[in-house]
Amino acid sequence: TVLGASTVTNVPTSTIVVGLVDFAISFVMLGLLMVWYGFCPGWRVFLLPVFTLVALLAAIGPGLLVTALNVKYRDFRYVIPFIVQFGLYLSPVGFSCAVIREKFGETVFLFYSLNPMVGVIDGFRWALLGNNVALYWPGFLTSVLLTSVLCVAGLRYFRSTEKTFADVI
Secondary structure (H helix, E strand, O other), X not given: OOOOHHHHHHHHHHHHHHHHHHHHHHHHHHHHHHHHHOOXXXXXXXXXXXXXXXXXXXXXXXXXXHXXXXXXXXXXXXXXXXXXXXXXXXXXXXXXXXXXXXHHOHHHHHHHOXXXXXXXXXXXXXXXXXXXXXXXXXXXXXXXXXXXXXXXXXXXXXXXXXXXXXXXX
16 A cells, blocks of 8 residues: 555544544633633543543544445445434433433443443533532443444454555545
8 A cells, every 4th residue: 555554544533633623622612611600610620531532532433434434335425424413312412311311220321321422421511510410430331341342343444444445445
């Protein structure tokens, strides 16, 4: 191949870096609003880098997998917006995870935590909002475990198929 293996892997991860810059700008704005309204989040705010790292890993794994599939199957790019929109409805962005846990019980909520973003979003709420939000540790650890598996699987699949990218493109 013309490009080295590390250069090819940098192409899909560059999108994640752009998202991280956007996140940093939004976080600065959030910090300014917290100062403006006199809200102090407490000691848990120091755990935000951990939740940010889990979010990055949750993006890198499936991102590498989708990138490799997109090269191999050209029509796969049309499916991605539907998957993202479906994932948005399955993630607790507009509602609290406590609603799912109270309505369906602990076992269903543990399966719900297989969505890696459930642990990340819950972690951010727990770190920023403090005592009003509880972090369900088994669900968070389930999200972290699945994020790790997706990250390793995405990287392995990407590395195994990147040798044929130049031939396919």
